[in-house]
Amino acid sequence: MLEGDLLKRVLYIDLTKKNFHVKERKDLFEKWLGGVGVGIQLLFEECPPEVDPFSPENPIIFTVGPLNGLFPVVSKTIATFKSPHTGNLGESHAGGRSAIAIRMAGYGGIVIKGKSEKPVYIVIDGDMVYFRDASALWGMSTFATGRIIRENERGAGLRTIMRIGRAGEKLITYSSVTTETYRHFGRLGLGAVFGSKNLKAVVVLGKRHLPVSSGREYRILYDRIFKMVVESPAMRKYHELGTPENVSPLNKIGALPVQNLKKSRSEEAESISGERILRDYLGRRIACSHCPVGCIHIAALREPYKDEPYFYKTSMISYDYEPIYALGTMLGIFEPEGFLKLLDEVERIGVDAMSTGVILAWATEAFEKRLISKEDTMGLELRWGDHETYILAVRNILKGENHFYRALGRGVEYASNIYGGKEFALTMGGNEMPGYHTGPGCHIGALVGSRHGHLDNAGYSIDQDMLKKNQKLSPEEMGEAILKEEGWRQILSSLVLCFFGRGIYTPEITSEALKIAGFDISPDELQKLGESIHREKYRFKFREGFSFENLRIPERIFQTRSALGEISSEYIRRTIDYIKKKLTIS
């Protein structure tokens, strides 16, 4: 690590006492790089064993890495905490301006502990931390909160405004933290941890410089990487159609979850495809700081007011593949306007779009099967495709209207424990499933992934590869492929890179880039370090009670044909056993 690099500084903020201090943690950053590598170590230090996720003792940890602010597409921040949704490791990534703002403010990490007596938002402006009264913001949407803070605080263009909506305040366990209106720490409930601390928002800003080992070599390598980025097919894919490009191909191969995964394709899917939304609704594309890809697609939805002619409101709603899956196809909504309205509501209150969609899908099927009644739903008839009723249901969840909606506010795993319907309760490791039914790989990946999400190890991509090459992997080969990908992703998320750049930042390029930042580490050593970070995360998970034996596999994934045909439960179990062995042998 270079002398003068401020990455080693960790800012500790105590919301109870309203004070802060900075510690130099060269030890952590030199050994674990940054991002998730350092994040998990700070979590071990700061999170007492078996602590209640809503206790003031549960830390919120933000970390960035050595390549943030130096190279393009390195645009992510890692949040680490104990998840109120799964009761285990909470790790969530977001882009926007967050990573650059933290790095430019002169920190590698921020640790927030305690609980404020009154609602508060904090401003981290270089070396200063300000605690601002947020009583007047409490109860406001993510949009309004952002708008007000934007006008109150300085640093436009150089700052991040991370905030929660009402869901976080109400401790809905899958509440998200929104940053720059359109990006999220989406999964595993960071928003509820904010809410439990009476923390409405965190603003970070700064404009520092970053030392490099050689200015000349820095510029040469930068240009090489920049050229690869702008010429890469991935950049074109994510810039043009964005992640919604996936809808059509997944539907074609029969891997698109439809109506709570009762089906894996639909004739209607074309009408909610990336191409269709782009043609009829795309209003603007924007980017995260220091990333030329510009993958953020924002739809412009124009709606007339019913009470007055020629009077319209235009909402700008950012969409991606995962929300289309969860709040669209999974709920049988194939008409973009209904999907966008539901998504807008979800964004306004600040909940994870993926969990919300899967929860509503489970509730709809439970309603069909009469496990829940109209009394439970307070008169709502949950029906596939009926976005208006779903919007009302989301509002009821937010308000915690009755026993049933309060259960939905804690996720599918919890609600199905009470109301039944386990075989179609689609959670993996307690987290609602991602939008793939490509084959065994996607589900194994989500079951064993340290965050139980699709980005842990991209099991869906291993399935699609098998399909393309018409090959079959043994459980051992599948296990190896998943472990290898997840191991390497720990490095990417320690730097902290956006996974869209993973094709460009090979171990070799990454090692060269790290040299510029003063880290001398070979491609092989990087791979090994990635494996160690992966194990460290599992060490935390085991400490908090995770066990491979207790992983529940919902029967539904065996009942509905995947792109690779029927999925065998024995294959899944054998692969999980293999992964368990590999992760537990030290």
Next chain:
Amino acid sequence: MKLSVVETERCIGCELCMFACSRRSGDGGLSKTCISVRSVGGMERGFVVIVCRACEDPPCANVCPTGALEKRKGGGVVFRASKCNGCPYCVSACPIGAVFWDSETNKPMICVACGYCVPYCAYGVLKMEK
């Protein structure tokens, strides 16, 4: 030659131009950048790109009490750091906010129209013009 913002509506807010400008100094980060990109007031409404437009009669030079900002032939200014006393009148004189402040040297930073940033904009927002 001067740097001009051809089409702000094409800006996606990636800030690569800002990083490029700062990188000219040899380091990473943003401390030396003479470009500012910010949202119009919410990213859904697009971005503002602020660069020195090389005025023919620059207000920044007109208020400089020490003659550190000399009018350049063809518009804009040349900054003579040795003459600057760090007063920051130039910053408040620029109505578009294109005079930036280097808090490490306590002196202003203004675009020198080198054009280094232009190729890093993948969307054709910036251009060098006569």
